[in-house]
Amino acid sequence: MAAVLLSSDLLETLPDAIVAVNQDGTMVQVNSQAQELFGYDRDELLGQKVEMLVPENYRREHHHHRERFAQRPKTRRMGAGLDLYGRRRNGSEFPVEISLSPVSTENGIFVLSAIRDISDRKQIEEELRRAHEELYQRTVEQLGESRSRLALIIDSSEDAIISKGLDGTITSWNKGAERIYGYTPEEAIGKHISLLAPSDRPDEIPEILRKIARGEGIEHHESVRVTKDGRRLDVSISVSPLRDANGDVVGASAIARDITDQKRTEGQLHQSQKMEAIGRLAGGVAHDFNNILGIISACAEFLRDRIDPSAEPLQYVENIKKATERGSSLTRQLLTFSRSSVIQPRILDLNERLKDVGKLLRPLMGDDVEILIVSKSTSAVIEADPGQLDQIVVNLAVNARDAMPRGGKFILETRAEKFDDDFAEQHQKMAAGKYVLLAVSDTGSGMDEATVSRIFEPFFTTKETGKGTGLGLATVYGIVKQSAGHILVYSEPGHGTTFKIYLPSADHKIGLKSKPEVETVAPKRQGTTILLVEDDETMRSLTRQLLQEHGYTVIEADDGKSALEWVESHPGPVDLLLTDVVMRRMSGPELVERLNASHPNLKVVFMSGYTGELIAEREVLKRGITLLEKPFSRSALLNTIHTTLG
């Protein structure tokens, strides 16, 4: 029996199980906590090797530990991070924490071990770990779920959602981007974002990237982008910086919306609002001014009656009279423009009326202008003020004459027209229904875009002072609007001008029942490729949309030259060429000529705002060509194409 090291009273008060071991590992003292923990009686422990309290597979190792400890004994606290186990009498094992304290006595060094059962703590730790794991797992799942939900939202967006690095390299590309710009994600990702920039705006994207790098965003910035097939789109772009976990800007996400259609509608609306405002202003001024002229004129008359007819001052009074007359003729035109003149509309046949006005035109136009009047439908019944109608024709004729100083042709055409709902939707403010078209064309100088955009404004003139007041077309505009009609103009420098005036048909007012027309739209066609050549962007995108919706494959070009280049570099089939006639670099007829060699059987449909009569005069077109006159309805477009394809 080994010596007692410590007072057993002291050992008993300690919370932990205490086992004292001598140098060769024999237990020399234990407290009752130790007996309880390991399930042995004191007598069964004392004198035994301490390894009996260690699970069998740890015993060898424990032996080594003990020997090493004996060589260099030092105090080791609890919780040293070792995974240690105890073994009960019944063989069950449990996790323990042990502190070791070497104690020197005259009998040599003893080691006092304090042993603590940490099963509870281990279990809590284990549960905590499991809870953590579960939480992690669930977060990952939720994150994945919300990520795929986000991806779904991004892909179902109508807008283009694109992300890019700080250097402008595209890193993500949603379905909306593919739909709007035409590039697939494979084609776009990894490319530089300037892929979409039009060549006339080289500074915009670098500027946006600089802003992003500074951590700034941009919102609803209106710009222009170019699609894969070279179309220009109006877009509204918002860009925000993307940051990493540290808050550093690493790139940007951009949302772009195609606002081409919206822009077009806005433009049309803006134009009509502008005319509306000018009309109101002009009307107001004209009204007051007319009253003032009335006073001047009346006073002049009083004066005249009171002056000796042979006296010299009478001549001045006569001049005042003449000036006021000129003044009131001006204000009358202004009042017509502002639609505040009094009119007396009657039911009349435009064809009949034109015959009469035609006689008036002869002396007006001079000998070197040929006048042509073409009625393309038997009835052209409208409700209008005959005097106003004459004024329209005369004003347009005078302009045409001025545009043809060396002579030419002046052509008046009438035709019945019908606009369907589709048409009304595409052409702002033009209601669906039956109209009579009066087309007035000349083979004169034509106008550039800037001039065309202002011709209806009162006092807009390009003529030298004294030659024109700029009220001719303003008056025409006023009359047409007052008659619930519409006026469109087509003109290109050097190619003459066509004005198209649509006046509501009055067939129904004279009880003329039109035959119930069955609107037939040609059947859909898949797998037919149309090469669409048109320099007016709005017109082109509209036409493309109509064709694509009908199943046609459309290739676009903005003039003859680029169309030719496309055909030369793409050997695929083109079934039909739908081309504008007058274009900047290469005209429609020229393009057809050039394509004839490689595509002798190519079907061709020309389209133009000019009327067929004018086209036949101006352009070298073979007879028997198909001409689709602008503006055209969806059914007119599709039916013409269908018939031409055969």
Ligand SMILES: Nc1ncnc2c1ncn2[C@@H]1O[C@H](COP(=O)(O)OP(=O)(O)OP(=O)(O)O)[C@@H](O)[C@H]1O
């Ligand atoms: N048929 C046309 N061909 C070419 N340019 C035209 C034609 N019609 C009108 N214009 C242009 O539009 C401008 C405005 O025409 P508008 O008839 O309103 O005024 P004006 O002819 O200049 O003057 P006014 O008719 O009052 O004597 C003209 O100055 C001209 O530049």
Ligand SMILES: [Mg+2]
């Ligand atoms: Mg004029």
